[in-house]
Amino acid sequence: MTSTSSERVVVKELSSSLLDMKFMLSRKKKIEAKKAKSRDAQLEEKIRESEASSSSIAVTAEAKLEYCNDYSKLENLLFGRMSFNGFNKDVELLMEYYEKLRNGELTDDEDEGMDVNDQEMAQTMGGGKLAALSKKAQTKRERAQQQEQNQESSGGRRFNFKDIRKRYSEQNGEGEEPERKFMRPNDD
Amino acid sequence: MRLQPLTICEKAVITEALKSGKRFDFRHLEEFREVRLIVGAEVGTAICSIGNTKVMAAVSAHIAEPSPMRPHKGVINIDVDLSPMANYANEHDRLGSKGMELIRLLELIIRDSRCIDVESLCIRAGKEIWKIRVDVRVLDEDGSLLDCACLAAITALQHFRRPNVTLEPHHTLIYSEYEKAPVPLSIYHMPICTTIGLLDKGQMVVIDPTDKEAACLDGSIVVACNKRKEVCALHQSTNLVLSTKQIERCVKLAMSRAEALTVVVSDVIKQDQKERSAYKRPEGFAITVPELILTAGTAAARQLHPDVKEEPMEEETRQPRAYQPSVILN
Amino acid sequence: MTIYLPGDVVNEPSSSDSSIIGYGINVRGETKVASQPGVYRSDEGKMWLNVHSKRYIPQEGDRVIAIVTSKTGDFFRLDIGTAEYAMVNFTNFEGATKRNRPNLKTGDIIYASVFDTTPRTEAELTCVDDEKRARGMGQLNGGFMFNVSLNHCRRLIHPECKILQTIGKFFKFEITVGMNGRIWMNAAGVDDIIKIHDVIVKSEFVKEDDELINLVQNGYTRSVSD
Numbered sequence: 001m002t003s004t005s006s007e008r009v010v011v012k013e014l015s016s017s018l019l020d021m022k023f024m025l026s027r028k029k030k031i032e033a034k035k036a037k038s039r040d041a042q043l044e045e046k047i048r049e050s051e052a053s054s055s056s057i058a059v060t061a062e063a064k065l066e067y068c069n070d071y072s073k074l075e076n077l078l079f080g081r082m083s084f085n086g087f088n089k090d091v092e093l094l095m096e097y098y099e100k101l102r103n104g105e106l107t108d109d110e111d112e113g114m115d116v117n118d119q120e121m122a123q124t125m126g127g128g129k130l131a132a133l134s135k136k137a138q139t140k141r142e143r144a145q146q147q148e149q150n151q152e153s154s155g156g157r158r159f160n161f162k163d164i165r166k167r168y169s170e171q172n173g174e175g176e177e178p179e180r181k182f183m184r185p186n187d188d
Numbered sequence: 189m190r191l192q193p194l195t196i197c198e199k200a201v202i203t204e205a206l207k208s209g210k211r212f213d214f215r216h217l218e219e220f221r222e223v224r225l226i227v228g229a230e231v232g233t234a235i236c237s238i239g240n241t242k243v244m245a246a247v248s249a250h251i252a253e254p255s256p257m258r259p260h261k262g263v264i265n266i267d268v269d270l271s272p273m274a275n276y277a278n279e280h281d282r283l284g285s286k287g288m289e290l291i292r293l294l295e296l297i298i299r300d301s302r303c304i305d306v307e308s309l310c311i312r313a314g315k316e317i318w319k320i321r322v323d324v325r326v327l328d329e330d331g332s333l334l335d336c337a338c339l340a341a342i343t344a345l346q347h348f349r350r351p352n353v354t355l356e357p358h359h360t361l362i363y364s365e366y367e368k369a370p371v372p373l374s375i376y377h378m379p380i381c382t383t384i385g386l387l388d389k390g391q392m393v394v395i396d397p398t399d400k401e402a403a404c405l406d407g408s409i410v411v412a413c414n415k416r417k418e419v420c421a422l423h424q425s426t427n428l429v430l431s432t433k434q435i436e437r438c439v440k441l442a443m444s445r446a447e448a449l450t451v452v453v454s455d456v457i458k459q460d461q462k463e464r465s466a467y468k469r470p471e472g473f474a475i476t477v478p479e480l481i482l483t484a485g486t487a488a489a490r491q492l493h494p495d496v497k498e499e500p501m502e503e504e505t506r507q508p509r510a511y512q513p514s515v516i517l518n
Numbered sequence: 519m520t521i522y523l524p525g526d527v528v529n530e531p532s533s534s535d536s537s538i539i540g541y542g543i544n545v546r547g548e549t550k551v552a553s554q555p556g557v558y559r560s561d562e563g564k565m566w567l568n569v570h571s572k573r574y575i576p577q578e579g580d581r582v583i584a585i586v587t588s589k590t591g592d593f594f595r596l597d598i599g600t601a602e603y604a605m606v607n608f609t610n611f612e613g614a615t616k617r618n619r620p621n622l623k624t625g626d627i628i629y630a631s632v633f634d635t636t637p638r639t640e641a642e643l644t645c646v647d648d649e650k651r652a653r654g655m656g657q658l659n660g661g662f663m664f665n666v667s668l669n670h671c672r673r674l675i676h677p678e679c680k681i682l683q684t685i686g687k688f689f690k691f692e693i694t695v696g697m698n699g700r701i702w703m704n705a706a707g708v709d710d711i712i713k714i715h716d717v718i719v720k721s722e723f724v725k726e727d728d729e730l731i732n733l734v735q736n737g738y739t740r741s742v743s744d
Binding site for chain 2: 573585587597599601623624625626627658660661662663664665702708709711712715716740742743
Binding site for chain 1: 537538539540541545559561564566577578579580581629648649650653654672675676677682685686689690691692693694695696697704705706
């Protein structure tokens with residue numbers, strides 16, 4: 001009991017709702033495989049223990065045997081789709097992928113062809129915090145420069161008063177800003 | 189079990205190919221597949237194959253009482269069985285619509301065209317007649333089934349010999365083949381069937397269509413005729429409206445075919461007779477044993493090199509090196 | 519090469535690590551008994567019989583070519599050449615959701631893998647792998663489909679088989695081999711499709727490399743409407 005509870009503390013488990021998300025499928029698969037492996041190992045150990053305690057006969061030959069009716073595994077067959085001389089480029093890419101998979105070159109860790117690219121991921125997953133941190137570290141001038149750049153690139157998507165005023169002046173046909181004067185209140 | 193459904197892509201490609209005059213077996217639209225005809229060691233047996241279609245026919249005779257309506261006429265019975273071996277949509281002892289069509293047409297062609305002299309099958313009027321039974325067994329199906337079945341049945345009938353009999357006042361003596369030579373049936377003419385597929389509302393003809401081609405066609409017309417240019421039967425499978433000209437064209441094609449095949453059948457029968465009269469043991473269906481007993485292994489690197497038994501092909505086939513479905517082990 | 523018939527005791531000198539018993543062999547007690555007629559094969563601790571057949575029996579993990587025969591509820595009913603129909607769920611296609619259903623008609627063909635063959639039920643197929651990606655499975659558009667024997671199909675996609683490579687030296691084409699004995703293929707025109715079809719069907723009886731090259735060469739130079 002103690003060992004399992006300590007394990008629970010050590011292993012960071014991802015929540016099931018997160019694992020159900022589309023981009024987490026491969027990770028989920030990996031975790032499940034790991035779990036199954038450990039479960040099998042535990043079971044095997046248990047069986048071995050019980051066998052040792054009951055001092056039964058040695059393991060029969062049958063226990064080592066494994067059945068496999070899948071010809072593609074038995075004969076190490078290729079993927080069924082092929083394209084020659086560039087008839088279908090997509091299939092030729094797939095051929096490469098399956099060839100790698102067959103040779104075991106493709107490990108589970110590297111996942112080429114992601115649904116969500118790294119930058120997007122960084123943006124959505126706590127990217128904002130990081131940006132705020134880096135902003136803090138910037139000097140005043142740097143911040144101003146960046147803001148200007150942002151305005152140019154964003155094309156005035158973000159509203160600020162300076163912008164509105166600018167637009168207003170453009171509508172009036174005057175190129176430059178109207179001179180601001182302090183107006184004294186009239187008593188009339 | 190049901191038939192494999194025809195897919196959209198198959199239909200599109202086959203129709204496109206046919207419309208441009210191309211076929212998947214490199215034939216012309218007006219070209220027949222090669223016919224192989226083999227007679228068995230037993231009298232009255234024959235196997236006919238047209239392309240991959242293969243039919244066996246066996247003729248037997250026994251003595252029976254005639255019907256009171258026709259006291260001095262023999263009877264010809266035709267029995268057809270479509271085995272699941274030929275096509276897994278078939279069931280044993282259940283003909284279905286295709287089987288019924290086949291059996292009716294065979295009856296029409298062989299019995300109702302009066303190609304066999306039934307009066308000579310009478311032994312004693314009103315008492316004893318010969319009852320001839322033609323068993324047609326479909327071994328493999330790939331289009332033009334009726335052509336193949338008809339040819340096999342006709343060849344088997346030509347090949348058949350019934351035992352000789354003599355009439356005594358109170359009994360009939362039946363001789364074995366060692367006592368008196370058996371008697372062949374008297375056959376007036378040989379009706380030969382030709383299946384002609386119709387495409388494009390009958391504008392185009394596709395001769396001798398395979399199963400897949402037939403599924404893509406608009407319909408087909410079957411013409412049975414003999415070498416004397418007599419039409420024995422005409423059957424159209426769909427309700428396509430054909431002009432007289434189109435039908436005439438089909439009949440003309442069928443007539444030339446009938447002439448060619450009549451020669452083949454009589455050659456085969458003559459050759460067999462010659463061999464039998466020379467007391468040569470007939471080879472029979474032994475020559476249908478696949479010539480390719482063992483073929484390729486799974487991969488080139490693991491090639492098997494077995495002794496491939498080459499069976500000498502008999503001369504009776506029109507084109508001796510015809511394709512044979514074979515047993516493959518690898 | 520050893521040929522076993524059903525009931526024969528498979529008596530092959532097997533190394534100790536030969537532990538995977540494949541198709542056609544059953545173990546009864548200590549002895550291995552052949553349950554199908556076939557040629558004995560062994561490789562890296564595996565032993566199996568290579569069985570010639572034309573009728574497909576579904577095996578989990580096989581990729582097959584299926585013909586859509588009808589839609590029933592949430593499923594497409596498929597013909598994969600077995601005695602029973604097979605099923606594929608609408609959602610087992612890449613990018614498909616409950617609302618966004620794949621648009622398949624009767625007579626269309628798909629390339630799918632078998633993932634459930636529980637006895638006495640219809641086999642269930644899927645067009646996505648366990649990461650919900652198609653990776654080559656799904657509908658096959660255009661082209662032409664035909665049948666060959668099951669072991670010819672296996673031979674075609676065997677890593678050491680040179681048939682497709684040789685054809686690929688002459689033709690520009692695409693092929694999909696289903697383990698259920700169906701082959702789908704597409705090429706530039708009807709002429710090429712007819713030629714490749716002919717070569718693939720005939721290559722079943724070809725053993726030697728030279729013979730194969732001759733066959734493909736003849737197929738390439740041959741004119742279809744001749």
